[in-house]
Each structure stands twice: as C-alpha cells, then as structure tokens.
Amino acid sequence: MIEVNGLTVRFAGVTPLDDVSVVFPGGTCGLIGPNGAGKTTFFNVLSGFVRPAKGAVRGFGDDLLAMADYRRARWGLRRTFQTEMAIEKLSVYDNVAMIHEHSGAKRSSRRADVLDAIAFVGLETPPKAKVGGLGARERRLVEVARAVVGSPRVVLLDEPAAGLPDEQTEQLAQVIQKIPEQFGALVILVDHDMTLVSACCQTTAVLDFGKLIASGPTADVLRNEHVIRAYLGTEEEL
C-alpha cells in the first residue's frame, strides 16, 4: 500500500502537484489524467528525482522520501520511463541482471531469477541477444522484465505501451495484470490508453492540473462526470 499525503511540488511558477492525497491500496492501480496533469512528476517524486515542497509518501509503512534516490531500488521500487530505456549495449540477460545486482537479492539465485523474469514477460529472443538489435515491442518487454526482477514491492509503469500497436498492447496488458499475484508487487500504471487501464487496473486515480479529482474502483472513476469533463471530454469538444 502506498499512502500519499498532501503532496505538493512547485517548480518556478508552476505547481505540477497541488496538495495531492491518495491511497494506492494494492494490485494494479491506474493513474490517469490529461497531458501535464502531474503523473510523471508524481513518479519522479517516488524515484527521488524531484524533491516535493511538502507532503509525505509512505510505502508499506516506510517513509519513501527519506531514502536516498539510488537506495529506493534496493527497498523494492522499480520503474519504467515514457521513452524506453533498456540498455542497448548490453544483452537482454545483462539488462535484467544489472537490476538484480543492485536490488539486494541473493546472488546465488540470480541466474534463475533473471531467466524467470524474461520468461514471465514472454520474450522469445535468446537472453544473449544485444538489446540494440531488438524491436520496440521486445525492448518494452525487456523493460518490464527489469521492473519485476529481484523482489519488487512497487512497480511504476510510465506509458509502457506507448508506440505499440493494439494487438501488442493487449499482450502487454496480460503481462501487467499478472505482476501483482506473481511477484506480490503493487503496480501503478500511467497510460493514456483507456482500454489498457480498464483491462489492468482495479482502482484508478485521476489527476488534472496537479489536483486529484477522483479515485476509486476503475469502472466508477471512468463514469465520474468530473473525469469525463476534464479528461475524456476534451475529445468531445474537438
């Protein structure tokens, strides 16, 4: 469970997150909102790239903001980025193994854990293949494998399906859905693809201009009139 309390982030003149209080109970949670709503800023606060002006974030009872940024991975925080960031020069195996190495997980189980994660995401390429030679879909899968290896507690996925065709997005959705039960991790999914969000997420929170405007069971949230007006409504106006 992740509890966010009064989280406020200010950049010069802009307030990307304004007094946000929300609870991500577990399973797969969606985080949606129009462009510039503060979703990625929220992830950056969790990763430690952005220091909030005030507020608190507790993950399973631990004060996340008190931890040094690079130590959060060892605590169990994983994330992917909007632009895919698998390491081109390394093999698929090494890409996943390097996360395991810094996660504090046991060295003796490294090979098995890494191969498990690669099998879990359904990657058919040989583990020795260099990521530089892979296509968009495989790279996204490598990223997800990196996010689930080494006993994660919280997995942040930032638009994991960006740029993928519908059919591949569906396959990715199936993988994401299985993360909580397979690895016992809480998943927070940011995406603009409502099909993906409703397929994966039991609960969803909605941000608009840095403010939380709704949260709760995904189906209810997507019917909420504030949400429709703020987010989905923009399409109707066009």
Add this chain to the structure above:
Amino acid sequence: MRAVLRVERGTIVRGVVIVGVLAVALFGVPYVAGADWITTSTSIAIYTVAALGFGILYGRAGMISLGQVALLTIGCWIGTRLSYATSLPFPVLLLAAGGITCAIGVLVGLPALRLSGLYLALVTLMFAGATTIVLSVNDFPNGGGGFSGRSATGALATSTPPVRRPSWAIADVAFYRYTVIVCAILFLLALLHVAGKPGRAWASIRESEPAALAAGVNITLYKLWAFALASFVTGVAGCLLAAQVGVPRAITFQTQDSLTLAATALIGGIFSLWGALVAGVFQQAIPFLFQAQWGINPNFVLIIFGAGLLQVLLTAPGGLADQLPKDLARLGRLVASRVREQADAEKKAP
C-alpha cells in the same frame, strides 16, 4: 556434466585469437624485429593501456576524458621519483605508481559528477595542459639523487642514472616481454570489470543517468570507480614507460598527445578492448614509420588521424575493432563465391 563441457563457439574463437596475439607479441615480434622496432613495440604495448583507460571512461561509462596521456605522464613521473628515492623492487614500483596515479585520477574525475560531454572534455584537457606545465617547470630528473632528482646546477648531468628495470628484464627484448605480460594482466583486469557488475552499471549510466538511478546504481561510486580503474592501469603503464626510456624528460610529453590518443582510441574502437590494441599501434607505430623509416615529417600523422577519425565517426562508430571482423567476413564470402563461380564454370567447360 555435458553442460559444463559445452563452451560456445564465440568464446573459443576469442580465446584462440587472444592466445595467438599474445604468442605473436611474446615470441614472433622479438624474432623478427630489430632493436628500434623492439623499442617501438614496447611503446605500443604501453599506449594500448592508455587507450584502454580512455575506452573504459568513454566507451563504457560515457565520460570523455582528454587527460589520459597526462595520467600516463604522471605515472611515469611517480615511477621515476620512486625509483630514485627508494630501492623498492620493480613490481612494487608499478603498483605504487598505479595506486598514486589512481588517487590523482579520482580527483580529476570529481568534476565528472557534475559535468559531462564537452565541459568534462575541456576540464580534463585543461588538466593535461596543467600537468605539462608543472612538469616542465619542475623538470624530470636532471642528475640529482633522492626523491627530487634535482641537482643544484640544473643542467642535465651525463651521469643521470636510468630508472631501474626488473633484474631479470634489463635487456630491451626481455623488458619488452615483461611489458607485454604486465599490459596483458592490466587488460585482464579491465575485462573482469567490464564483464561484471561494474561494466553493467557503467553501461546503464552511459545509456541514461535517471534510469541508472532508478535501477539502484550509485552513480557517484561507479563514475569514480571508472576513473580509478582507468587511472590505475594508466599509472602502471606510465611506470613501465619510465623504465623503458630510462631518463624521461618533460619535453617528450605534450598536451596534444592526449588528443591524438583520444583520436586513435576512437579509430580503434572504444566499445571493444581490441580497439585499444589498434589505438596503441596507430599512436606509436605510424609516427615511428613516418619519422624513422620513411623520413616524413611526423606532423603529417595528424592529418591521417584526422581523416581516420572522420571516416570512423561517419561510417563505423564501432571503430576498426568492430569494422575489421565484419569486413574480413564480407571479403571471405566474396572470395568463396568467386571460387564457387570459377569451379562451376570449369565444370561446365568440357
């Protein structure tokens, strides 16, 4: 048990090539080379290590340092001073020079925690320039004894004793072999790093620092580690250089050498350890060929390096170490297909 015996083809090929190159370097070169080529070959071996340091920093961790020859000079200077001041055995001298250069290299690397790209390149180049100035002001040993190595008269005394070599490698050929073996050990040290946890952490830093942070990589630690390793191997190589030339003089070390080293390292290829070998040959053998063998002004070498660098940056970012095997394979296929055509044609002809 079958799994234990199963070794991949690539690993076997690589092993055979490594043993082959070492055998040629240790036994082939001394057999055919004259005295001048032995000296040049020793320099080649030493500069491959300097290029290796550049490759670790830029090719692996993505930090461009133009001060690598300055670190080689510092290793050389420390080796020389320690040789005069102490009676330490040569291997200890090597380790001490490596260790002290390592400490200085880490200090030089501190700006890398805040700067990158062009700015880091400039700062390290300034460091190289400053090193040249400090050394020419203080001069290399000019005949005095002790750690300072200075005599009051200031003029280079003819009695300046050369930096000692290991007792069983006094002769040039023996010292050349000694150098090759030490350099091979340094390459092995680099290989162990690159293929292990540090190498993977460096690759992730090179790809994206935010992603590396999110992966739990302590960026400060691994960046300084890269500088420490690169400086250590370069410092050891510098000490070898001191013993090779005997009486090093400040004038032999120019700031521009750091630039040509960067150029040759890029031509050789910074993503492969083989690239460092190519770089060492380019850096030392080509100027020697131009000047001593063909009597051409060695400054023309700069034009060749410039053209080579342009070609690499435009068409082969992996450098010669990456391109040559590909080209050889292509040539092999071409020859094979020609031979087949020829055979077919002969079959058809009665």
